[in-house]
Amino acid sequence: MCLLAVDAGAPLIESPGRRMAEPGAPWPWPGRREERQMTDQNASTTPQGASPSRLMRFGATPGSSRQTLIADRRLCVGPPGNVFVFGGVLFGSALAALEDHLQRPVVWSTIQFLGPVRAEDVLALDIEVPSPGRTISQARVTGRVGDREIFLASAALGVRDEPLDHAWDQAPEVPPPEACETAKLWPHGQEPGTLLETLEMRIVPGAFAEVEPTGSLADSGRTVFWVRARQGLPMDISVLALFGDFTPYALSKALGGGLGGVSLDNTLRVLRRVETDWILCDARIQGIRSGFAHGDIRLFARTGELMAVGGQSMNAWPPRAKA
Amino acid sequence: MCLLAVDAGAPLIESPGRRMAEPGAPWPWPGRREERQMTDQNASTTPQGASPSRLMRFGATPGSSRQTLIADRRLCVGPPGNVFVFGGVLFGSALAALEDHLQRPVVWSTIQFLGPVRAEDVLALDIEVPSPGRTISQARVTGRVGDREIFLASAALGVRDEPLDHAWDQAPEVPPPEACETAKLWPHGQEPGTLLETLEMRIVPGAFAEVEPTGSLADSGRTVFWVRARQGLPMDISVLALFGDFTPYALSKALGGGLGGVSLDNTLRVLRRVETDWILCDARIQGIRSGFAHGDIRLFARTGELMAVGGQSMNAWPPRAKA
Numbered sequence: 001m002c003l004l005a006v007d008a009g010a011p012l013i014e015s016p017g018r019r020m021a022e023p024g025a026p027w028p029w030p031g032r033r034e035e036r037q038m039t040d041q042n043a044s045t046t047p048q049g050a051s052p053s054r055l056m057r058f059g060a061t062p063g064s065s066r067q068t069l070i071a072d073r074r075l076c077v078g079p080p081g082n083v084f085v086f087g088g089v090l091f092g093s094a095l096a097a098l099e100d101h102l103q104r105p106v107v108w109s110t111i112q113f114l115g116p117v118r119a120e121d122v123l124a125l126d127i128e129v130p131s132p133g134r135t136i137s138q139a140r141v142t143g144r145v146g147d148r149e150i151f152l153a154s155a156a157l158g159v160r161d162e163p164l165d166h167a168w169d170q171a172p173e174v175p176p177p178e179a180c181e182t183a184k185l186w187p188h189g190q191e192p193g194t195l196l197e198t199l200e201m202r203i204v205p206g207a208f209a210e211v212e213p214t215g216s217l218a219d220s221g222r223t224v225f226w227v228r229a230r231q232g233l234p235m236d237i238s239v240l241a242l243f244g245d246f247t248p249y250a251l252s253k254a255l256g257g258g259l260g261g262v263s264l265d266n267t268l269r270v271l272r273r274v275e276t277d278w279i280l281c282d283a284r285i286q287g288i289r290s291g292f293a294h295g296d297i298r299l300f301a302r303t304g305e306l307m308a309v310g311g312q313s314m315n316a317w318p319p320r321a322k323a
Numbered sequence: 324m325c326l327l328a329v330d331a332g333a334p335l336i337e338s339p340g341r342r343m344a345e346p347g348a349p350w351p352w353p354g355r356r357e358e359r360q361m362t363d364q365n366a367s368t369t370p371q372g373a374s375p376s377r378l379m380r381f382g383a384t385p386g387s388s389r390q391t392l393i394a395d396r397r398l399c400v401g402p403p404g405n406v407f408v409f410g411g412v413l414f415g416s417a418l419a420a421l422e423d424h425l426q427r428p429v430v431w432s433t434i435q436f437l438g439p440v441r442a443e444d445v446l447a448l449d450i451e452v453p454s455p456g457r458t459i460s461q462a463r464v465t466g467r468v469g470d471r472e473i474f475l476a477s478a479a480l481g482v483r484d485e486p487l488d489h490a491w492d493q494a495p496e497v498p499p500p501e502a503c504e505t506a507k508l509w510p511h512g513q514e515p516g517t518l519l520e521t522l523e524m525r526i527v528p529g530a531f532a533e534v535e536p537t538g539s540l541a542d543s544g545r546t547v548f549w550v551r552a553r554q555g556l557p558m559d560i561s562v563l564a565l566f567g568d569f570t571p572y573a574l575s576k577a578l579g580g581g582l583g584g585v586s587l588d589n590t591l592r593v594l595r596r597v598e599t600d601w602i603l604c605d606a607r608i609q610g611i612r613s614g615f616a617h618g619d620i621r622l623f624a625r626t627g628e629l630m631a632v633g634g635q636s637m638n639a640w641p642p643r644a645k646a
Contacts, residue, residue: 108636110433112477154435160614167610168544221491269617287490291483294592313431
């Protein structure tokens, strides 16, 4: 049985009627079984007013190693007539499918992007678990549209019984989002009804403040900013993957403006999940050469806890000198 | 035809009779075709005194998408009776096989480790190229010993015609390796004749100096050190992958001693290759939770150029309180 992936009457991003994980619930895996049942129930009989609790919703046969996702335009970015699913959403869909299937949390994952998913495409996600361990499972997800391979994600999922809990990386001391200026998320106009309408970014003033494109390299490859979904989303692997894909924004700033880059991959290393309205992103570009740039991003909760570290390499398009 | 992977009469790590890439040769891809012929020739008829020019040597049918590697104990680490091929060597073998096959340089790659390769095992590396692009190829390598899957590496290889060349990440200002103290590479004794005998590490004095295990968390998750192969190795993707796998050393320091961790994955993002005797490693552990730690490492040439950025998540074993 393949359930509807998208309930066309409800926004994909909205305040959940019910949270996937109660704030303060014990790590690592609160209510996963329950949540799964809820999701399945919602997907088949979404009542008026009930809301999806996740960025994207799957059509899935419970227990099956295949899930499907219809590429709703609300998951897409791009100018009118050329929209495609945001890379971080594809990554999030792969990781959410893995967590649903294995009932374990993602520790790390890397996705290799091979091609775009266009609006209305049907994405099939096939899961393999080459190493199903007692405490940690190593798994893969292949994404395909028809016969076309879209991505391969490798991942490790699990929890070990170790009490040590420490982050050496600290959040930068910055003003709260309320004291920061709203930033433009994309250099070009977006097709109406697409993903970026539902997201908001605020740039920390000072060294990282938004400036007009300069066309020359920035002194620092670092950019610090707040991000959120305007209507709120419960913390979830798909939300971490979504905002972990914001390193190209730092590339754009580092290069002095322009598009920035297109991801070859995304890597996500998860430390903890904290319910938070805004996420503080600390993104750094390490370097650029031969048309490729490398960068990483740290995602902190509003209260400063390090939640995850992302990284990616990008096909980079430096801004051209103006004629 | 399967050529000898290892010439038992010659060390796998030694000064090359001939360099793969001449220092100062133009990036990105000096002499690859020539080198390939050289390697093939060496592999079949290694003359007395000629040396392998790479960390590991393959048995390969030229043009074939399969290569084989015998797990010489000189590629292994571990205490007597329990040696296995070092993860960074497996990663290096996958990347070297890819570069040989595609004749393009690695931009980024991630390897997922599923199991160990023991001394004398025969590792088969099978290459797929799901996206063979004009300027960039996306590829994968699966490593197997018999029917047992050992790893999957995903990678992008290529060069784009973009002149921009800049690193925002700077090498920390530290004394040269000659002014630093030699460090112990592993907490336990190593089986004689294995990899670590041929490698050397020197710890930068001061905040990152070697200390006796404290059994308590370090203030900083950062460790800065110099590494080299004692007999010198020409800069090569396998050398970058080898030393990119030294993040667990930083974990050991961050945790106050002990083994540190075992890699779930390795990610490598390559900016440039510089002929250098010593490599400066700037490694940081971001955090640890539920038995897993995450960290990254930057590899600089002695002269300060950023060559590559590595990252990994680790199964972490904190030191136990002494009885």
